[in-house]
Amino acid sequence: MDIGTFYKQKIYPNLYAIEQKMTRIPYHHFASVYADKERIRLSDLKHPEIMEIREGEFDYEYFNFCYLHNMLALMIYGFYHGHYPNICVNQGKEDIIQWDWYFKPFIRETTAKRVKTITCRKKTNAYLPTFKDIYSEKELHIWCQWYKKYIHLNKKTSQYVEQEYQQLFSGKQKVLGVICRGTDYLALKPSGHPVQPSTEQVIKACKEYIKRDGYDAIYLATEECKIRDEFEKAFPGKILENKRVYYDDIYDQDDSIAYIKDVHFERENDRYLSGLEYLSSIILLSRCSALVGGNCGGTLGALFFNNEQYQFVHVFDLGLYP
Numbered sequence: 001m002d003i004g005t006f007y008k009q010k011i012y013p014n015l016y017a018i019e020q021k022m023t024r025i026p027y028h029h030f031a032s033v034y035a036d037k038e039r040i041r042l043s044d045l046k047h048p049e050i051m052e053i054r055e056g057e058f059d060y061e062y063f064n065f066c067y068l069h070n071m072l073a074l075m076i077y078g079f080y081h082g083h084y085p086n087i088c089v090n091q092g093k094e095d096i097i098q099w100d101w102y103f104k105p106f107i108r109e110t111t112a113k114r115v116k117t118i119t120c121r122k123k124t125n126a127y128l129p130t131f132k133d134i135y136s137e138k139e140l141h142i143w144c145q146w147y148k149k150y151i152h153l154n155k156k157t158s159q160y161v162e163q164e165y166q167q168l169f170s171g172k173q174k175v176l177g178v179i180c181r182g183t184d185y186l187a188l189k190p191s192g193h194p195v196q197p198s199t200e201q202v203i204k205a206c207k208e209y210i211k212r213d214g215y216d217a218i219y220l221a222t223e224e225c226k227i228r229d230e231f232e233k234a235f236p237g238k239i240l241e242n243k244r245v246y247y248d249d250i251y252d253q254d255d256s257i258a259y260i261k262d263v264h265f266e267r268e269n270d271r272y273l274s275g276l277e278y279l280s281s282i283i284l285l286s287r288c289s290a291l292v293g294g295n296c297g298g299t300l301g302a303l304f305f306n307n308e309q310y311q312f313v314h315v316f317d318l319g320l321y322p
Helices: 003-034 065-080 109-114 131-135 137-150 155-169 183-188 199-213 225-234 248-253 270-286 297-306
Strands: 050-053 084-087 117-119 175-179 217-221 290-293 313-315
Touching (some): 003 065, 065 084, 065 137, 065 297, 131 297, 137 297, 155 270, 175 199, 175 270, 199 225, 199 290, 217 225, 217 270
Parallel strands (some): 050 117, 175 217
16 A cells, blocks of 8 residues: 555545544534523524525435535534524525424514625534434434424424324324334444344334334335334224335336435426425424434434433434445
């Protein structure tokens, strides 16, 4: 191995990791201090400026929790530097994820026109939600509080979620929430992401908790019909689900699709509707009595929306894919 290759493969990654860890410290401290304070208002700033977030770490086309957590991290970056964040990613583009598709804006348009505006220089922040945070009570508390104060559903999304909740959970006193990732994740094993449990492992854990605590039903958040069928077989008559269309039929037939999330349906506003259905399923998961499943973006979202209210949480900790 020559010196150049050795530097790129061995030295640089370690230096970058150290730099990120050091850069993270002030933002982490700020997020921790403000976690239990009132929501920051524009009038609270000494020299009010609006920071427009126009780009994220990736080119987002539809909703996922990577997008949401990227935006949340940049909000913290903005507040730390004395600016008031306004999310403008994909503004002016049609049929691509917009913040106001699902969430309330941070600032009124009329107010934004009266205040000096700058553009965010960053695409991400060194301090952002990570998979390991859900095993730390301190980190979990921080993110729950930031969600509670800044991630608010708009009226249309809120009505959709409430309708789903009433249809599925009406009459149920104790519901076990379960999240199960599909075969795309298990087959591709994305490097650095948490190893996912098999469906059999999750079912086994659910049986133990149902026997121990008793549950009226199981709310299952999954993209795959095959997983739903396995749960229905294991727990006949107990499965609640809000999926109308499952992804695995299309995924299994098209070798060009790497991830189930990249499946598209032939319907108007597919990106918006797919994001709405996914977000709703995770919020419903957050309203269950307890949570069981693998560690993934949806699991983080459910825990943060839940705001530390679960009776218990069992998130499999099986290490990371190499």
